[in-house]
Amino acid sequence: MAGEKVTISVIKADIGSIAGHHKVHPDTILAASRVLVEAKKRGVIKSFYITHVGDDLQLIMTHFKGVDSPEIHETAWKAFQEATKVAKDLGLYAAGQDLLSDAFSGNIRGMGPGVAEMEFVERPSEPVVVFMADKTEPGAFNMPLYRIFADPFNTAGLVIDPRMHDGFIFQVLDVYEGKIVELSMPEEMYDLLALIGTPSRYIIKRVFRKSDREIGAVVSSERLSLIAGRYVGKDDPVMIVRAQSGFPAVGEVLEPFSFPHLVAGWMRGSHHGPLMPVGLKDAKMTRFDGPPRVVALGFQIKNGELIGPADLFDDPAFDETRRTAQVITDYMRRHGPFMPHRLGPEEMEYTTLPDVLEKLKQRFKPVEMGYKPHVKAPEEPHD
Numbered sequence: 001m002a003g004e005k006v007t008i009s010v011i012k013a014d015i016g017s018i019a020g021h022h023k024v025h026p027d028t029i030l031a032a033s034r035v036l037v038e039a040k041k042r043g044v045i046k047s048f049y050i051t052h053v054g055d056d057l058q059l060i061m062t063h064f065k066g067v068d069s070p071e072i073h074e075t076a077w078k079a080f081q082e083a084t085k086v087a088k089d090l091g092l093y094a095a096g097q098d099l100l101s102d103a104f105s106g107n108i109r110g111m112g113p114g115v116a117e118m119e120f121v122e123r124p125s126e127p128v129v130v131f132m133a134d135k136t137e138p139g140a141f142n143m144p145l146y147r148i149f150a151d152p153f154n155t156a157g158l159v160i161d162p163r164m165h166d167g168f169i170f171q172v173l174d175v176y177e178g179k180i181v182e183l184s185m186p187e188e189m190y191d192l193l194a195l196i197g198t199p200s201r202y203i204i205k206r207v208f209r210k211s212d213r214e215i216g217a218v219v220s221s222e223r224l225s226l227i228a229g230r231y232v233g234k235d236d237p238v239m240i241v242r243a244q245s246g247f248p249a250v251g252e253v254l255e256p257f258s259f260p261h262l263v264a265g266w267m268r269g270s271h272h273g274p275l276m277p278v279g280l281k282d283a284k285m286t287r288f289d290g291p292p293r294v295v296a297l298g299f300q301i302k303n304g305e306l307i308g309p310a311d312l313f314d315d316p317a318f319d320e321t322r323r324t325a326q327v328i329t330d331y332m333r334r335h336g337p338f339m340p341h342r343l344g345p346e347e348m349e350y351t352t353l354p355d356v357l358e359k360l361k362q363r364f365k366p367v368e369m370g371y372k373p374h375v376k377a378p379e380e381p382h383d
């Protein structure tokens with residue numbers, strides 16, 4: 001209906017997977033689908049598309065209930081619960097991994113699943129791109145988002161499209177303090193980069209067009225480590241980006257992903273690796289549980305209905321990127337347990353460091369004591 005606001009909600013959770021953290025089992029997708037079919041029949045949601053990237057089950061839904069709608073979040077929660085039941089029956093790996101609470105309390109945020117939602121008045125033609133990544137964290141989208149909405153060497157439209165020429169506002173979340181700051185591009189570019197270059201802490205949460213504050217992008221930011229008070233799995237992120245007609249063109253939205261930049265979250269949530277763009281057919285995790293991968297699905301939204309998707313990275317145009325990602329994979333893997341392949345101690349999902357330090361506590365001596373070998377050096381042989 002003209003003027004009515006439509007909402008697109010992408011809600012994801014790892015509810016268990018087949019053969020380790022490799023990929024979602026089709027029977028769990030079916031179980032979640034049944035819940036969404038029912039919700040559609042009851043008019044709760046207008047349309048939906050279910051898929052998976054690696055071991056993360058992805059619910060893409062449109063509706064007219066706005067962001068943070070209890071009804072929508074409860075629907076997603078129920079879908080994940082039903083999928084988890086099947087995962088448990090099949091003995092899937094880490095069944096129910098991201099469902100941290102037993103009871104739904106009105107909002108899915110803070111309960112484990114990741115959420116990206118935006119509400120807007122539909123344009124006559126409304127292209128959106130939904131990005132979904134596995135084995136990484138929400139800050140993995142910092143660099144691409146900066147390029148899409150602030151870098152004229154990526155997005156020609158910033159320079160030559162009058163509707164974008166004023167620039168964009170970036171909302172940045174400090175996940176440790178739970179605070180948000182807004183920065184205006186291009187004037188505050190250096191301040192923005194000073195923050196978002198630390199993607200484990202400062203996450204681009206939303207981007208708005210400066211001229212009219214229309215929303216352009218939103219990223220999920222529920223960081224499981226902070227939710228659960230400890231690491232229980234990297235928060236594999238999702239992102240929604242609007243394109244064309246006053247926003248970056250789809251080609252400008254995809255372009256940053258032609259560089260497979262290093263992201264955190266590979267193997268045991270504790271390593272850096274290249275982010276490899278893939279089509280849905282390759283959205284599964286193998287080598288060292290990776291490498292981290294991202295899928296981009298393009299939709300049109302018409303009268304609140306999802307039209308599509310187009311599997312945008314399923315294209316030879318990204319073959320060279322994937323090849324580069326393989327080369328980087330080999331290069332990073334050769335570092336084994338060394339940083340910067342391994343994450344810094346404060347970010348690792350698995351660590352033995354406190355135990356090792358405890359065990360060696362008595363054996364650490366003050367440096368002034370010098371080196372006193374326990375064993376006498378063998379005598380020099382006489383000639």
Ligand code: 13P
Nearest residue numbers: 244245246247248249250
């Ligand atoms: P719009 O003016 O519709 O955004 O189209 C720009 C474009 O796609 C050029 O490549």
Ligand code: 13P
Nearest residue numbers: 021233234267268269289
């Ligand atoms: P997920 O966070 O995707 O479940 O992966 C966990 C892991 O440790 C893979 O090596």
Ligand code: MG
Nearest residue numbers: 014021055094
């Ligand atoms: Mg998993």
Ligand code: MG
Nearest residue numbers: 055056134236
């Ligand atoms: Mg995952």
